Amino acid sequence: MSDGTSNIPQVSIGEVIEKMSRLYTGVVKEHRSFRETPAPFLWGAPGVGKSEGVKQIADKLEQTTGKTVIVTDIRLALFSPIDLRGVPVADTERTFTVWLKPKILDLDPSGEVINLLFLDELSSAPPQVQAAAYQLTLDRQIGEHKLPENCLIMGAGNRSIDRSVTFRMPLALGNRLLHFEVKPDFEAWKKWAMRHHIHPWVVGFLGFDRRKLCKEELEAEQMAFPSPRSWSFVSNLLWILKDAKIEEIYTEIAACIGNSEAAEFVEWCKCQDALPDTEDIFHGRKTA
Numbered sequence: 289m290s291d292g293t294s295n296i297p298q299v300s301i302g303e304v305i306e307k308m309s310r311l312y313t314g315v316v317k318e319h320r321s322f323r324e325t326p327a328p329f330l331w332g333a334p335g336v337g338k339s340e341g342v343k344q345i346a347d348k349l350e351q352t353t354g355k356t357v358i359v360t361d362i363r364l365a366l367f368s369p370i371d372l373r374g375v376p377v378a379d380t381e382r383t384f385t386v387w388l389k390p391k392i393l394d395l396d397p398s399g400e401v402i403n404l405l406f407l408d409e410l411s412s413a414p415p416q417v418q419a420a421a422y423q424l425t426l427d428r429q430i431g432e433h434k435l436p437e438n439c440l441i442m443g444a445g446n447r448s449i450d451r452s453v454t455f456r457m458p459l460a461l462g463n464r465l466l467h468f469e470v471k472p473d474f475e476a477w478k479k480w481a482m483r484h485h486i487h488p489w490v491v492g493f494l495g496f497d498r499r500k501l502c503k504e505e506l507e508a509e510q511m512a513f514p515s516p517r518s519w520s521f522v523s524n525l526l527w528i529l530k531d532a533k534i535e536e537i538y539t540e541i542a543a544c545i546g547n548s549e550a551a552e553f554v555e556w557c558k559c560q561d562a563l564p565d566t567e568d569i570f571h572g573r574k575t576a
Contacts, residue, residue, distance in 0.1 A: 302476030309348040327441035332470035335515025338444040364413035397436035411445030472502035487523040
C-alpha cells in the first residue's frame with residue numbers, strides 16, 4: 289500500500305524552516321491574511337525533527353516580524369470530534385443549543401501576537417477526528433467557533449511505512465494542505481546540535497558516519513533506533529554520567545538507539561578518548 293508521500297517534495301527540516309518562515313514573514317509584512325496560505329503538513333519518520341522544526345519556525349517568525357508567536361500544540365489523536373467542537377448547552381432562553389468553545393481554541397486575537405496552531409500527530413488521529421479537521425484547516429473554524437485572523441495552522445505526522453499508529457488521510461483533507469516529506473539532514477541537525485549543547489562525541493560520531501543520524505527502514509518490532517530525538521537522549525546520558533567510562537553506560541545508550549548502533553558508537557568514543565590532546569602535542573607534553 290502506498291504511504292501517500294511518493295508524489296510530494298522531499299525537504300530537510302532546515303529547508304522547511306527557511307521556506308515557511310519566509311512565507312509567513314511575507315504575509316505579515318505585506319499585510320495579507322493567513323487565510324491565503326494553505327496549512328503545511330510535515331510527513332516524516334518518528335524523531336526526525338518535525339515538531340522541533342515548527343518551534344524553530346515560531347522563533348524565526350518572532351525575529352523577523354517583531355511579534356510574539358504563541359504555539360498551541362494539539363494532539364488530535366487524543367480528541368474526539370465532540371471535544372473539538374466543544375460542549376453543547378442550552379441558550380439563555382432554552383430554545384437552541386449553543387456550543388461552549390474548547391479551551392484549546394482560546395487564542396489571543398491581539399495584533400501583536402501570531403498564534404501558531406500546531407496539529408501534531410494528525411495522521412495518528414482516527415478518521416472521524418481527521419474529518420473534524422476539514423473545516424479547521426480550510427474554513428479556519430469548527431462549528432461556530434472561528435479562529436482569530438492572526439492564527440496560522442501547521443500539521444505533522446508519521447507515514448504508514450514508519451510502522452507507527454497511522455490512518456490514511458482522507459483526500460478531502462489532504463487537498464486542503466501543503467505536503468512536505470521531511471528527510472534527515474546532517475548539516476541542519478548539526479547547527480541545531482551546536483545551539484543546544486549536544487555532546488561533542490555525538491556530533492563527532494555522526495559527522496564521521498552521517499548515515500547513523502536517522503534509521504528510516506525499521507523492522508516491525510524495532511523499538512530502539514537512531515533518530516535526531518534518540519541521539520539527543522544519548523547526549524543527555526553522556527552529560528549526566530560524565531564520570532563513568534563509556535563502556536559502563538553501553539546498556540543505557542543501546543536502550544536509546546539499539547544494540548548495533550550503540551556498539552559502533554561506544555567503540556568510536558573509546559578511540560577518541562585514547563587520542564592525545566592536540567594542545568599537549570603542540571606544547572611538547574605528548575608526542576603521540
